[in-house]
Amino acid sequence: MSTAVHDRPTAPAETRVPPLESVLPALELVHTPRLIRRIGWVITVVLILVPLILAFAPWQQNVAGTGRVVSFDPVKRQQAIQAPIEARVKRWFVVEGQRVEPEQPIVELEDNDPTLLERLQQEVKALEDRIVRARERIESLGLQIDNLRLSRQNTESAARERLRAAEQNVEAAKKSLLEQDAMLQQRKLNYERQIELRKSGVTSQLELEVAERDYKSAEAELGRREAALRSAERSMLSAQAELSRSVADADAVIRAAEAALASAKGDLASAERELQPTLVRRNRQQAQFVTAPVAGTIHRLLANAAEGGALVKAGDRLAVIVPDIIDSVVEINVSGNDMPLLRVGAPVRLQFEGWPAVQFVGWPSVAVGTFGGRIRLIDPTDDGKGNFRILVEPDPSDRTPWPSANVLRPGVRANGWILLETVPLWWEIWRQLNGFPPTVPEPKA
Structure with missing residues (x-):
């Protein structure tokens, strides 16, 4: 069996395609140079790597707020100068914008009743004379009472001596009476014995008569001594009564x-009590010249002195003074949501209005024109609208001092950023997207 072999057609030889630049010469004119292509690759790599690097860059978390410059001392803040009395404005000694020193006259007032001050002076003089007389009377009565007490003591001592003497006389009379009674008993026995002996014829009639005479004499003497005792007892009772009467009389005089x-x-006390309000009224009436309470600048004059002068009542505002600030602080209001993140002593960056500044919130170290501060006070309660006030003082460790008082005047507005923890930038972006709060710094021990 034979196999037929068929000849396959041979492929034509490969034909080389010429470059487009040779076919289209115009493309040579728009060809991108190799340097440009390399720059493009570099830019592409940079655009990819820079966000990745920045994602791990440190970011300073912060709480933002706005406020103004104030004085930390409330006495050094803007205050009103009030009228001390009801009067008429006579003339001003200052103009708006003028700087004044403490106790420098600001305005002269004129009372509506020109004789009121004179009457008050007379009333004060009368009350002062009344007080002087009352004090003299008190001093005189005090000396009189001391003399009366001394006299009472002497009178009582003399009366007690007389009573003691009367008591001694009574004791002596009693003793004498007892002695005489004993003698009487003895002579009675002798008389009775003589009677018996006479009856027996032992004694003579003369001896009997002598015994009888002695007995009667002793009996009479006993009567006299009894009378003397009664007299001594009456004298003692009289001395006791005199003692009681003299003490009672002296006590009555002392009580009076x-x-x-x-x-x-x-x-x-009544005169002194009446004198105080009168002195206050007189001093107020004498305050015809209202002076500056502190050193500062007159901000506003609120009463007119022309056309006879404006009538003012006690307590009406006459002028507004802005004291010189020595201890400047920045009053910043922050949201109640951020208040738990704050602590006294936390660092703050400040940007004052009218002061050139470039602020990088997340990188305060590269900011230009901002000033350092630290939290000095956090209000314990809000302002009624959910905002909390903090006071920021200069940070002594910051290299840039705050502007001078000529620039940093009361009321200058300021932006503040309270610095919290430092976190990676990707963390801050992720926190912002999810609405998480900033990281709270750990309190120092």
């Missing part, structure tokens, strides 16, 4: 003097 002293003290 003490009552007069209490009345004089009451008069003194």
Whole structure:
């Protein structure tokens, strides 16, 4: 069996395609140079690598707020100068924008009643004279009471001495009476014995008569001594009564003097009590010149002195003064959502209005024209709208001091950023996208 072999057609030889530049010469004119292609590749790589590198760059978390410059001392803040009395504005000694020193006259007031001050002076003089007389009376009554107490003591001592003497006389009379009674008993026995002996004829009539005479004499003497005892007892009772009467009289006189002293003290207290409001009224009326309470600048004049002068009441505002600030702070309001993240002493970056600045929030170290501060005070409660006030003072460790007082005047607005923790940039972006709060710094021990 034979196999037929068929010849296959041979492929034509490969034909080389010429370059397009040779076919189309115009393409040579729009050809991209090799340098440009390399630059493009570099830019592409940079655009890819830079976001990746920045994602791990450190980012400073912060809480933003706005506020203004104020004085930390409330006395050094803007304050109103008020009228101390009801009067008429006579003339001003200052103009708006003028700087004043403490106790420098600001305005002169004129009372509507020109004789009121004179009457108040007379009333004060009368009350002062009344006080002087009351004090003199108190001093005199005090000396009188001391003398009365001394006199009472002497009178009582003398009366007690007389009573003691009367008591001694009574004791002596009692002793003498007892002695005489014993003698009487003895002579009675002798008389009775003489009677018996006479009956027996042992004694004579003369001896009996002598015994009888002695007995009667002793009996009479006993009566006299009894009378002397009764007299001594009456004298003792009289001395006791005199002692009680003299003490009672002296006490009554002392009580009367003490009552007069209490009345004089009451008069003194009443006069002093009446003098105080009168002095206040007089001093207010004498305050015709209202002076500057502190050193500062007159901000506004609120009363007119022309056409007879404006009538003002006590407490009306006459002018507004802005004291010189020594201890400047920035008052910043922050949201209540950020308040738990704040702490006293936390660092703050400040940008003052009108001061050229370039602020990089996440990189405060490269910011230009901002100033360092730290939190000095955080209000314990909000302002009624959910915002909290913080006071920021200069940071002594910052190399850039705050502007001078000529630039940093009260009321200059400021932007503030309270610095928190440093985190990677990707973390901050992820936190912002998810609405998480910033990282709270750990409190220092």
